[in-house]
Each structure stands twice: as C-alpha cells, then as structure tokens.
Amino acid sequence: MNAETLSLRLQESFGTLAEITVTGPRRLICKIASDQLKSVVTRLRKEFHFTHLSTISALDLTDRFEILYHFADSELCLTVRTEISRETPEISTITSIIPGAILYERELQDLFGIKIKDIPDNRPLLLPDDWKEGNYPLRKDWTFQMPLETIPGDDHSEK
Amino acid sequence: MKNKITIGPQHPALKEPISLRLTYDGDIITDADLRLGYTHRGLEKLAEGKSYIQNLYLTERICGICSHSHTTAFALGVEQLMGIEPPKRGTAIRTIIAELERIHSHLLWLGVAAHEIGFDSFFMYTWRDREHVLDILESISGNRIHYAINTFGGVRRDIDQDQRSTILEQIAHLQKRTEYYLNLGKTEPTLTARLAGVGKLSKEQAIDLCAVGPTTRASGVAQDIRKDDPSLSYPDVPFEIALSDTCDVLGRVVVRIKELISSYTIIEYLLKNLPDGEIRVKAPRKVPEGEVISRYEAPRGENIHYIKSNGTDKPERLKVRAPTLANYPATVEMLKNVFIADVPLIFAAIDPCVCCAERVIELVDSHTGRPEIITMSQLRTEANNYYRKKNIRNKEYLWPW
Numbered sequence: 001m002n003a004e005t006l007s008l009r010l011q012e013s014f015g016t017l018a019e020i021t022v023t024g025p026r027r028l029i030c031k032i033a034s035d036q037l038k039s040v041v042t043r044l045r046k047e048f049h050f051t052h053l054s055t056i057s058a059l060d061l062t063d064r065f066e067i068l069y070h071f072a073d074s075e076l077c078l079t080v081r082t083e084i085s086r087e088t089p090e091i092s093t094i095t096s097i098i099p100g101a102i103l104y105e106r107e108l109q110d111l112f113g114i115k116i117k118d119i120p121d122n123r124p125l126l127l128p129d130d131w132k133e134g135n136y137p138l139r140k141d142w143t144f145q146m147p148l149e150t151i152p153g154d155d156h157s158e159k
Numbered sequence: 160m161k162n163k164i165t166i167g168p169q170h171p172a173l174k175e176p177i178s179l180r181l182t183y184d185g186d187i188i189t190d191a192d193l194r195l196g197y198t199h200r201g202l203e204k205l206a207e208g209k210s211y212i213q214n215l216y217l218t219e220r221i222c223g224i225c226s227h228s229h230t231t232a233f234a235l236g237v238e239q240l241m242g243i244e245p246p247k248r249g250t251a252i253r254t255i256i257a258e259l260e261r262i263h264s265h266l267l268w269l270g271v272a273a274h275e276i277g278f279d280s281f282f283m284y285t286w287r288d289r290e291h292v293l294d295i296l297e298s299i300s301g302n303r304i305h306y307a308i309n310t311f312g313g314v315r316r317d318i319d320q321d322q323r324s325t326i327l328e329q330i331a332h333l334q335k336r337t338e339y340y341l342n343l344g345k346t347e348p349t350l351t352a353r354l355a356g357v358g359k360l361s362k363e364q365a366i367d368l369c370a371v372g373p374t375t376r377a378s379g380v381a382q383d384i385r386k387d388d389p390s391l392s393y394p395d396v397p398f399e400i401a402l403s404d405t406c407d408v409l410g411r412v413v414v415r416i417k418e419l420i421s422s423y424t425i426i427e428y429l430l431k432n433l434p435d436g437e438i439r440v441k442a443p444r445k446v447p448e449g450e451v452i453s454r455y456e457a458p459r460g461e462n463i464h465y466i467k468s469n470g471t472d473k474p475e476r477l478k479v480r481a482p483t484l485a486n487y488p489a490t491v492e493m494l495k496n497v498f499i500a501d502v503p504l505i506f507a508a509i510d511p512c513v514c515c516a517e518r519v520i521e522l523v524d525s526h527t528g529r530p531e532i533i534t535m536s537q538l539r540t541e542a543n544n545y546y547r548k549k550n551i552r553n554k555e556y557l558w559p560w
Binding site for chain 2: 024026027051052053054055057059068070072073074075076077079098099100101102103104124125126127128137138144
C-alpha cells in the first residue's frame with residue numbers, strides 16, 4: 001500500500017496519540033509524546049508489521065533533544081519522532097519489543113548523554129574507557145580545540 | 160583448548176580492530192560479548208563543520224570497500240534536499256559502479272571465507288578474479304578503491320565506447336569463473352560439510368535482531384533495498400534478489416554467489432542500454448532547509464543516512480548507520496553454543512567491514528573466570544587442525560543448487 005493510504009490508516013488507528021505526515025513517495029513521519037513510545041512501537045510492530053528498526057538518530061535542538069526511530073518494512077520508511085527535555089533527558093527502552101535496538105540505544109547514551117530507562121546493557125559503546133564523565137561529544141555545545149602542535153625541545157618563550 | 164597467553168597481534172596499518180570476549184566451557188562457547196569503538200573517528204561531529212561537498216569526500220572514507228555506497232547514499236539524500244535530479248546517463252553510470260563494487264566486495268569475501276576454512280587455492284582464484292574488476296574500476300575512475308565518481312547532480316566521469324567493450328568482455332570472463340565456483344560445491348563435498356550447520360540464525364532471530372544484508376537473506380528474510388526502496392537505475396533493470404533458507408554460513412555463501420551472477424546481468428543490461436545525454440547537472444552551493452532519509456543496499460546490507468540541513472552550506476546533522484553495525488547483535492547470538500573452532504568462520508560470515516583483520520579475541524574460562532588473549536591467526540590454525548582431525552565426511556549435507 002502506498003504512503004497516503006497507510007498514513008490514513010495509521011491516523012485512524014492512533015487518533016490523537018500521533019500526528020502522521022507524508023514527506024515523500026515512501027516516507028512517513030509519526031510524531032508522538034515521549035511517554036507513548038512503548039505502546040506506539042508495540043502497535044506498529046504487531047498491527048502494521050514494522051519489524052525492522054534501521055537506526056535511532058538524535059538531534060540537539062538547543063533547548064530540547066529530538067529522537068527519531070527509523071522503522072522500515074518492505075515498502076516504505078516510517079520515522080517515529082519524539083521530543084525530550086534537555087535538563088532531564090530520559091526515555092524508555094524499546095529492547096523489550098525490538099531486541100536489535102540495543103546498540104543504537106547504547107550509542108545514544110554514550111554520545112548524547114540521554115538516559116535510557118531499563119536498558120539491559122548499560123556500558124558505553126564507542127567512547128574510550130578513560131573518557132571523562134559528563135562529556136557528550138555530539139551535543140552542540142561540546143567543542144574541541146586541537147592542541148597547538150609544538151616541536152619538543154624548542155624554546156617556546158620566544159613565540 | 161590449551162592455555163596460551165599472547166600479547167596482542169601486530170596490526171598492519173590499514174586493518175580495523177574489534178574485540179570479542181568469549182566465555183567457554185571446554186570446547187563450547189557459552190557466552191559472547193563485543194567491544195567496539197577502536198576505530199571511532201568522530202565522523203558525525205566532523206561532518207557538522209564541513210561543507211556538503213567536503214562531506215562527500217569525507218563519507219567516502221568511512222570505508223574502503225563500500226566507499227561508493229556511502230557517497231551515493233549521501234549524494235542521493237542531498238540531491239533530494241536540493242531538489243535536483245541527475246540525468247539518466249549519470250544515474251546509470253552510478254549504478255554500474257555500484258554493481259562493480261558489489262562484485263569486488265563479494266569476490267573478496269569469498270576469498271576471505273575460503274582462507275578462514277583453510278582452502279587457500281580458492282582464496283587465490285577469487286582474488287585474481289577481483290583484479291579484473293579493480294582494473295575496470297581504475298579505467299573508469301582512476302582509482303582502485305575510493306572512486307570519487309559521485310558529485311551532487313550526477314557523476315564526474317563518463318564511459319566511452321572502448322571502455323564499454325572492454326567491460327563487457329571482462330564481465331563475460333568473470334561469469335565463466337563464477338560458474339566454475341558454483342559447481343565447486345557439487346564436486347567438493349568437504350566444502351559443503353565444513354560450511355553447513357555453522358552459525359545458525361533462525362528467521363525469527365534475524366527479524367528480531369534487525370539483521371541486514373546477505374546475513375538475513377540467508378535466513379529466508381526477503382529484504383533488499385534495491386527492491387524495497389529502489390533508487391538509481393534499479394527500477395528499470397530486471398533482476399532477482401538472492402534468497403536461501405538454510406540459515407547458516409553455507410546459505411550466506413550461496414546468497415553471495417547468486418548476487419554475483421545477478422550483478423553481472425545488471426551490468427550487462429545497463430551497458431547495452433546506456434542512455435545518451437549529459438552526466439551531471441549543476442548543483443547549488445547552499446542547501447535549503449529540510450531533512451531526508453537515504454537508504455542504499457551496500458554489499459553488506461542496508462546503509463542508511465539521515466541528513467538534516469539548515470539552509471547554510473554546512474549540514475546540521477549527519478547520521479550514518481553502516482550495515483555491519485546492524486549485524487553485530489545477530490553475530491553475538493550466532494556465537495552462542497558453538498565450538499571455538501567455528502568462531503573465525505562465523506565472524507567472517509557476516510562480512511565485517513574489516514576483512515582479513517587481526518582481531519584480538521579474549522577467551523574467558525567459565526569455571527575460573529581467568530581471561531587469556533589469543534590472536535585470530537592462531538585461532539584459525541587451531542580451528543583448521545581441529546577439523547582436520549575430525550572426520551566430517553559423515554555429515555549429510557547437500558549443495559543447495
């Protein structure tokens with residue numbers, strides 16, 4: 001079925017819980033509140049057969065985080081969007097419904113500092129073991145200054 | 160398993176490390192764990208500070224073997240944001256390069272899998288065939304690996320009549336070679352016996368763990384972005400996706416050989432029906448605001464790029480999920496309850512984008528909890544010795560062709 005028909009069926013089924021928009025020939029966006037995440041994902045999986053989660057992206061809009069779950073089936077791509085606050089960034093896990101989401105959620109915890117509730121595996125995914133706490137590289141306010149290159153043994157007081 | 164302590168492998172410069180931590184009880188693995196992050200280069204953060212055209216070259220360097228998949232996915236996404244469409248000839252050339260990349264990646268993988276089971280002559284044959292493909296790619300783009308053939312609005316180099324006839328000749332030669340490999344399984348029962356039943360991943364597990372690419376197609380899941388979300392010239396070309404239902408490494412070998420054959424037919428079709436015209440259109444420098452999801456079938460599976468633009472000439476956010484990351488949870492599942500001797504083959508069967516890398520494997524004895532480090536090359540030698548002593552001609556497996 002094409003994107004328009006599916007968007008009408010989804011809107012009918014979810015009612016006020018979700019806002020469905022069609023953004024391209026095979027692309028749909030479904031905007032929900034963050035506490036509805038688990039129930040929406042369960043229904044998408046059981047009733048609409050969106051079993052494949054491609055990835056989870058996160059955006060840092062300066063006053064809040066926006067998390068996108070990219071689902072796909074054999075015909076189109078559905079993105080579930082939800083927003084969480086920046087002061088207490090928390091969202092629940094979906095690994096009980098989709099076990100393959102574990103690495104993507106660990107990446108969110110690592111690089112953005114978003115806390116995922118009830119995650120089965122809490123370890124950081126990508127950053128090194130001696131990374132300082134509280135440093136979240138993909139946030140917009142985290143910048144990195146390359147240290148000035150110096151030649152060892154040179155007398156730098158002249159510069 | 161004799162206790163050996165090895166102080167880390169010597170890594171030749173271009174290979175990527177990944178650490179596997181296996182808990183074993185005698186000969187059987189009871190638990191597996193993966194440590195990632197050794198080649199994390201902070202690409203997504205870097206992309207936010209570079210312009211789009213610089214990012215085109217940055218995304219190409221995410222990987223050496225699937226470099227064209229990353230640039231094409233990125234270029235397709237940005238072209239959608241810009242609202243431009245490349246001409247038919249440019250798209251056809253992009254597709255030809257994409258299929259050539261698939262061929263050389265699968266030939267490389269066949270060689271690596273053969274090397275993992277100790278079948279070195281097969282390894283030499285497939286890598287020699289791969290040289291034909293790399294010569295074709297060099298004649299088209301000037302490079303054997305990072306082709307730099309994509310740009311926003313089309314491609315940068317054209318294919319002329321001489322190149323066309325040379326490519327068609329080479330593809331016919333490769334087709335004969337691949338049919339020889341196909342019949343190898345029927346005449347060489349030890350090959351089938353060694354590959355079958357190893358690394359089982361059932362269809363339900365493949366769907367639950369969101370596996371992609373030939374790993375999941377070998378478990379009977381019909382997922383191929385070339386058919387599900389077609390872009391480039393794939394809607395115009397008739398081809399079949401490769402499926403197998405044996406759910407093990409033998410299925411993955413068969414799926415990749417079938418994909419090789421279908422890639423030859425796609426390239427022949429496109430070269431014989433190459434549309435005339437321009438190869439690129441002009442692209443604006445600043446990209447209007449918007450966001451796009453771009454998916455592409457790389458040789459290893461589904462490659463997804465999410466790009467958000469904010470109206471300037473630098474992207475707001477670039478998120479890349481390469482196919483091997485999606486296959487890691489499935490690999491961890493496949494490594495449970497297998498013999499230690501099967502570990503190199505299972506790990507190589509998902510076609511990790513690290514090819515013949517030396518990975519450090521940490522084996523933890525489940526009774527004492529004591530860890531020891533062992534290199535992949537040692538594990539491979541011991542695995543081959545184990546199977547040499549074991550009589551595997553008793554297994555009743557058939558080459559599924």
